[in-house]
Amino acid sequence: MSTEPTTGAHGTGHGFATRAIHAGQEPDPRTGAVNVPIFASSTFAQDGVGAMREGYEYARTGNPTRTALEECLAALEGGRFGRAFASGMAATDAALRSMLRPGDHLVIPDDAYGGTFRLIDKVFTQWGVTYTPVSVNDVDAVRAAIGPQTKVVWIETPTNPLLNIGDIAALAEITRETGTRLVVDNTFASPYLQQPLALGADVVLHSTTKYLGGHSDVVGGALVTDDEELDAGFAFLQNGAGAVPGPFDAYLTLRGAKTLAVRMEQHSTNAEAVVDLLTSHPGVSSVLYPGLPEHPGHEVAAGQMRRFGGMISVRLAGGREAALQLCNRTEIFTLAESLGGIESLIEHPGAMTHASTAGSALEVPEDLVRLSVGIETTADLVADLEQALS
Missing domain, CATH: 3.40.640.10 (Type I PLP-dependent aspartate aminotransferase-like (Major domain))
Incomplete structure (x- = not known):
């Protein structure tokens, strides 16, 4: 990196x-x-x-x-x-x-x-x-x-x-x-x-x-x-x-x-632990994260980024309904727009931040969920997603 x-x-x-x-x-x-x-x-x-x-x-x-x-x-x-x-x-x-x-x-x-x-x-x-x-x-x-x-x-x-x-x-x-x-x-x-x-x-x-x-x-x-x-x-x-x-x-x-450096380190650490869970879960069809070796941009990201950050997107095997259910079931991840804060957020881009792209060439998949992974205790975030996906 x-x-x-x-x-x-x-x-x-x-x-x-x-x-x-x-x-x-x-x-x-x-x-x-x-x-x-x-x-x-x-x-x-x-x-x-x-x-x-x-x-x-x-x-x-x-x-x-x-x-x-x-x-x-x-x-x-x-x-x-x-x-x-x-x-x-x-x-x-x-x-x-x-x-x-x-x-x-x-x-x-x-x-x-x-x-x-x-x-x-x-x-x-x-x-x-x-x-x-x-x-x-x-x-x-x-x-x-x-x-x-x-x-x-x-x-x-x-x-x-x-x-x-x-x-x-x-x-x-x-x-x-x-x-x-x-x-x-x-x-x-x-x-x-x-x-x-x-x-x-x-x-x-x-x-x-x-x-x-x-x-x-x-x-x-x-x-x-x-x-x-x-x-x-x-x-x-x-x-x-x-x-x-x-x-x-x-x-x-x-x-x-002032605290950006220490926060970004913890965002990245927590995101990596969340990715480990998501990549092995049967309810998730794909994980979009540049830190994954199989990500098509991984090598470029590794060359121009210090670490891979706290943003993760996932596509759910159960489609739009499964995506909405995941958004509604988390307890620590808050259902809200925006990103990058110390608290973890979850959202459905197609219905929230990217609703304006509907019907255009930029329309996002309906089974997509975006996670902004915060700096809470790592194990708590993993457990929250695990119960929400179960």
Whole structure:
């Protein structure tokens, strides 16, 4: 598997966990507060007309708590620029609007997150943007889908919900050759497990609601890049459209990011134990997890991820009814949308997070169940699924 970069953002040379706790988070110079304060102010005094203190004038444009979060997120992804948004979809919208114009084309996963698909299919197509769904694990298919009007190749890896794996380095080589931009939604992996910028991606996107926040108590999104021109476009829409996180949201996300490294280790450990159960259970027809040697993307994932994460999808031998019964029978796994929190969640994508893909090329199987494996006691999670499947 890939190892942690020896040099952090801005040449600090610090490891991931150190950056998570300290990047953008120096003790407050006035009070010595170790935690970044929540700057709950909508506006900032100026020392003269246009003479702003530290560049702050209005909280939509910039807020010190948000700045700390953005610096930390950039450091965790090994990037120069980070922008925080009010949700993952707000970040998605800003990225697409910044990089696309009417008549442009983009490539998306054929099992993309339902919210991403809905935004592109129902909103951006009205703007004259076209798209082609392809399998992210098929490099040749991605190359074939790129045409003269293609501006963006947008991938998830692992994908949501089928956990397919895209070879980021190989796809980055294609986008460089074709003059397109590669955007990687890194939400499922988190910056701890995967570093897309180091592999050649132009932009990394996160729903910080998920693993970065990690406690199911805040909604947010982020864009990270090394490209100053791209960042300028993101910053313009961040301010101009105004989908920014409030200071308390930024504080909660920053607090969650501090423990990302230790949480992702336990998520991965628990997921591996759950996979051991599921692969041997007669009620399960297939287990979708990149950590399995038989997974078609296993070798690529092993080369670009530190571990294989806490997300698992399964297909039930009894079809849709068995999938719904499993979702309703668990006691520790909570039936709920979202993912990446410390508590374990279970859901039926076809009826919940991916309902918007029904009837499209991205429709998910009805027998599919998605698990977000939390950090509870490992044996308890295994026992819960065992009783729910019995």
